[in-house]
Amino acid sequence: MKLQFKIIITAVSAGLVLSACSTKKDAFLNRNWHAMNTKYNTLYNGGIAFEQGREELNANYQDDYWDILPIERLEVTEDVKLDSEDNNPNFIIAEEKATKAIQKHSMDIKEEERNPQTDEAFLLLGKARYFDQRYIPALEAFNYVLNKYSESDKLNEANIWREKVNIRLENEELAIKNLKRLMKLEDLKDQEYADARAMLAQAYVNLKIIDTAIQHLKVASYYTKKNPEKGRYYYIIGQLYNQLQHKDSAGYAFDRVIELNRKSPRVYMINAHLQKIKNTELTNENSEELWEYLTDLEENRENRPFLDKIYRQLAEYHLEIGSDSLALDYFNRSLRATQNEPKLNALNYENLAVYNFDHNEYKAAGLYYDSVLTNLHENTKKHRSIKKKLDNLEDVIKYEDIVQYADSVITLYDLPKDKQIAYFEAHIEGLKKAREEAQKKEVQRITDGFAAFTESKGGKENKGKFYFYNITSLGYGKNDFTNKWGNRTLEDDWRWSNKSTIAIADENGDTIVDAVDQEIDPTDEEKFS
Structure with missing residues (x-):
């Protein structure tokens, strides 16, 4: 009886599970089954x-503090991607999971979505594509949420993300229009309102309308x-x-950043x-105060990762007060401390170049x-400007060398005869x-090499063998030959460096010998070596 009861319960449960798996039945069990599987x-x-993908992006992304920071920390390439190529694997996984959730758990019944989690799947799909820099497919996903799920609680978020895409696609006017309408017509949460304002600020920065961008930021x-967003926004306000x-x-804006202290990066x-x-x-009046300010930053152990920029600021300080030697020292310290900061390197090298030029070096x-050129992108105005300076400077250096050489010759010519000889x-x-010294080093190098070989297994195995079977003796012989004769090609009359000295027989068997050749005879050493 108990066994029959268990079988019945199992069969009923299996039937319910199979029935719940259907995406075509608009039943309570079906909706909640698919919603639960989608969400969890x-x-x-x-x-x-x-x-994980976003964390990896943040870890690898390096802000350019020599320019206005973007609102969002995302390294953007100039190419517009359509397909998944050379992408972050985490975003590919996120996209695959979102696609799987849509394909397996979407309940589109009578043109109405009955799974309340599907809109979040489309939102995740769009976000993954956005951070993968495939903006057109991302735009499609966000538009689908806005058009299909009119009752979704994610509409405001989808709207903001869609305008992010429009800004990336350089449709700033459209993004501004849509965001203003969103803020006017919808009741946004505080964070949503902040995100919308930040995106408006980015659009105005792109359009070079700085004062309006500041107000939104x-x-x-x-x-x-x-x-972290507060710190970034305040810093960008200061830059603007x-x-x-x-x-x-x-x-004032930079003071607000400093007040956050450890709350932001x-x-x-x-x-x-x-x-x-x-x-x-x-x-x-403030020279001493600024020096103490910079020294405190330099000596703070927590600031070690930022010493390259602190050293540069100290160099500029010393250059301005006339301490040239200290300025040069700090410029070089900044170069040594720099890690993957080509713009900072370029600025330091340029300062050193200008200093040496002003001092006729x-x-x-x-x-x-x-x-400087090696740390700049080629297709930039700065690169072209520095290249032009360098080209002009090369002519100056060329003529300076000529003048120095002429001065040296004249100075030597004016010396007394005995001093010239000396x-x-x-x-x-x-x-x-x-x-x-060069010959000694070469001999020592060869000797050390053979000495090491004789102590090796190969050297010991060759001891006492016939000359041409003994690698050690053969090596010494080759070295001796090279020292005496140099590198000679394997050919007839290899001892003659000037082949025109060789007697050549003509077609009639007569020997033709150049008059100069008769004066050159091989030495006894050449004959019997």
Whole structure:
């Protein structure tokens, strides 16, 4: 009886499960079965992969603090992608999970979606494509949510993400129009409102309408609940005020970044400190205070990852107060501390180039300008400007070398006869010593090599063998031959360096010998070696 009961229960359960698996039946069990599987299986795993992809992007992304920061930390290539190519695997997984959730759990019955989790699957699909820089497919996913799921609680989020895509596709006017309508007609949460304002600010920055961008970014920094975003927004506000030459307002924005301290990434705080120092006019009254300010930043152990920029600011400080040697030292320290900062390297090299040029050290200046070029992208205005300077400088260096050579010759010519002889004898002696040293090093290198070989297994196995079977003896012989004769081609009359000295028989058997050849005879050593 118990067995029959168990069989019946199992059969009924299996029937219910199979019935619930259907995506064509609009029943309570079906809706909740597919919603649960979508949320806690495919979407859950897809969401984890998506967040891992974003973390990886944030870890690898490097902001360019020499330019206005973008609102969103995302490295963008110039190519518009349509298919998945060379992409972050986490975003591919997120897209696959979202697609799987749509294909297996979507319940489109009578043109109405009955699975309440499907809109989130489409939203995840669009986000994964967005961060994969496939903006056209991402736009399709967000538009599908907006057109298909009119009752979804994700409509505001989908709207904001769609306008992000429009901004990436350089449709700033359309994005501004849609975002303004969204803020006017919809009741947005604080974070949604902050995101919408931030995207409006980015659109206005792209359109070079800086003052309007600042106002939107101020509102975004007030409403956002994420401290890293607050720090970034305040820093960008400071940069935009700097662009407008409003130094006081910029200083206030940078102070807000510094006040956040550990609540936002330290990189924002350090750059805010340095921007404040740059905006401060150096005077006799504040010189000591600025030096202490910079020294505190330099000596703080937590600032070690940012020493390259701190050293550069110290170099500029010392250059401005006239401490040239300290300035040069700090420029070089900055170069040594720099890690993957080509723009910073270019600025340091340019400072060193200008300094050497101003002090008539044209060769050194040319080398530094050449280093500047290696740290700049070719198709930029800055690269062309530096290249032009370097080309002009090469002519100056060429004529400077000619002048220096002429001066040296004249100076030598004006010396008394005995000093001229002494100079040339010393020069010849130096050349001889250099050649002897080179020969000694070469002999030592070869000797060490053979000594090491004789101690090896191969060297010991060849001891006592016939000359041409003994690798050690053969090696010494080859070395001796090369030292005496040089590198000779394997051919007849290999001992003659000038083949025109060889007697050549003509067609009639007569021997034709050049008159000069008769004076050149091989030595006894050449004959019997």
